[in-house]
Amino acid sequence: MKKIYLGLLTFGLLANLIQAQNTISVEKKYTKEIARLAKDKKVKVAFGQIEEQKEQTTKDHIKLTEILAAPFKEDKRGVAFAQLLREAGLDSIWTDNVGNVIGLRKGVSDETGYVGIDAHLDIVFPEGTDVTVKKIGDTLKAPGIGDDTRALANLISMLKAMNKANIKTQKDVLIVGSVGEEGLGDLRGMKYIFNESGLDIDSWIAIDGGSMGRVSNAGLGSKRYKLLVKGKGGHSWGAFGLANPHHALGMAIDVFSKAAWEYTSGDISKTSFNVGRIGGGTSVNSIPFESWMEVDMRAISPKNLEEIEAIFKSSVEKAINEYNSSGIEDEVTYELIKIGDRPSGELSEDIPLVQRSMAATEYFGVTPSLGRGSTNINIPVSKGIPAVCIGRGGSGGGAHSLHEWYVNDEPHEESIKLALLITLAQAGLDK
Template sequence: MNKGHLLKNNTFLGLLIFGLLLSNVLSGQESVVANKKIDKAVGKLLKDKKIKNAFEIIDAIENETERDLITLTEIPAPPYMEAERAEAFKKMFMEAGLDEVSIDEVGNVIAIRKGTVGGKVIVLDAHLDTVFPEGTDVKVVKKGDTLVAPGVGDDTRGLAMLLAIFKAMKKADVSTEADVWFVGSVGEEGLGDLRGVKHLFREGAQKIDSWISIDGGTVGRVNNAGLGSVRYKALFKGKGGHSWGAFGLANPHHALGFAIKEFTENAKTFTDEGAKTSFNIGRIGGGTSVNSIPFESWMEVDMRSVDSDRLKEVEAIFKESMETALKAYNNTGIDDEISLELIKIGDRPSGELSLDTPLVQRAISATNLFGYKPSLTRGSTNSNIPISMGIPAITIGRGGIGGGAHSLHEWWLNENGAEAIKLAMLLTVIEAGYVK
């Protein structure tokens, strides 16, 4: 082989390796480094007297922050029932010395700390809602240094962090040019479908210039990409009747069975190849008794993809599969017919911010300077909405150590938890423009 061929092959190999490394970085498998200019600016801010004082305050009020966490955790916040927790969160901000605190039309708590210049708005967000239904025992149990309760980590810890950050900034007299909004948002979980953040970014709303969410994970998470998803409820309806007396009548459950088989086979063929795409039938229901032909049968389906075009394709496969299955079942010779209604119950857009986005670079730099390894990730969080709109937005971890999220035995341990609070405060201050 001549030198020209060797050069071409080596160049190709080098590009291939670079591409693979870049892919790993974007999927959160490798740590990344910010540019030197931003590193220098962040490093300088870390040495600032007021910032250091604010950090000392965060350490000093850790017991108070834990009490806030316990208080909020023990106020139930089921989906669409966040009002009581919202009122308590609002009161906590007011007691901490913030006058401009309100609850908007959909239930978001918005606590505004005015900047010296104003005009721009930087949001620091954590969500109020949990996945647990009404009646769940949310009493916090302390097992040594570990707090155990449904929702104690996801995302009540984030709410307590917002309070600690405001208290530290106020006591240390840390000022910013832009307004900082501390937001306790509704509807992040499940069928809430990001309704809180969607409302904040609705047409005609106050412009938000940057968005930082605290939600899940350890220090080091820099979620700069939104994992898109669509969710449907497929509702099959019939007349219903007695299992013996009306035997032979069209049965919605039987039609649902046809639909599940048709969709899972078609969707699997599609998802076996190409950019990662998933599908899941998460809930099914209907019927009145074992000896009754049901009058309705339903299932809830979740579809996700890292690629917006593939998400549209798997959504189309779902719709076509439902219609094909319905037709096939109605043609089996049953008495009467089953009807179908497809109800969209979730729509989270996808998107991705460039590594060069200043907010992303600042998060990487701050994480490195705090002694942790930053990792770019993709997730389904409140940040999906601003990311999909091209607005600087990230989701960062709440720190500490936790587990059992979305379960009755969820737990959280305050191991270096204050570091996550300091990091979130630093990012907020940098993004909002620190005033010396």
């Protein structure tokens, strides 16, 4: 019995040690900083304003949801969002070369570097989708109602509250409705801001996700390709034996799947691969002249992402060469088209922005958890620029489906207050 007890004690100590190693540590100085901010008279006024305008925030939420923002077609929603920003009050508003709607709220100091906070304008649904909001009790239903339209309404509410409470920040703040977050948008809005706009970004806060608690400080990288295989095409009987793009594509899938599975099953951090879409052909009795597939590969490690990409490319080349050498008549050709490139990256939990985000989350009685996702912060994080992604709040489900729903079950609009506290902590509250 004594041996069993000692064994259990040792196991328990080990388990506690592992748990302690995985426990998120929030430094006291950031806990105190957030508490001081929350007690500031002007911040308290802003909190009250956020609660008072809850009904209007819901109206803004519905208004924006009912303006379809299909991939690469965000302009109409962008115009409406810009108007709401203008009505809320900003020093300047502009739409950049790719469609990001950017509002500037000037700080009082000469410190350089903007603090940006954004929600994305686009949703996954194509043109023609019915985005009429249906209200059933306290539940709002419509495609895109949660992801990420609610976050846009949160930004408007936060901005209004800052202005009504006459809050001044030390640094300039950018409030942004970004484009291209979803799917083949490939983070084009963030890529432009951080690579081409010339804006000096000090730090970035994205609102995208579910309820409060999760703080993403890492970006899950991905590589996406479209493989296009072409041949002459012909009749399935009369031209039998002619090179068939579908057959070549099938061989490419087989070769890649085997090599990729062996690689991802090895001793590496999590890496994935997926053939998500396949198409081509004209009829069941025709040899197709074209065949295509779309492939998604993801990895925590940038190195692993490069390696799985290399495996994909070499597998395709090997498969096509083998197929063309198999005795078929003529041959197929292929083209690899990159349709997505999201870099990986991770920030330490010790940096001020991450600490402030966790401390602010704790202030509202919620236990923070650090996470990784494929969001707008992938770009700044990959460059080492402080960035976090926080939730839009409330409850919801059915994301990316026609049955998406959202319930604002936060009586005191805590998620909007959370965004405000993090922004003020990062930009500095002027006394």
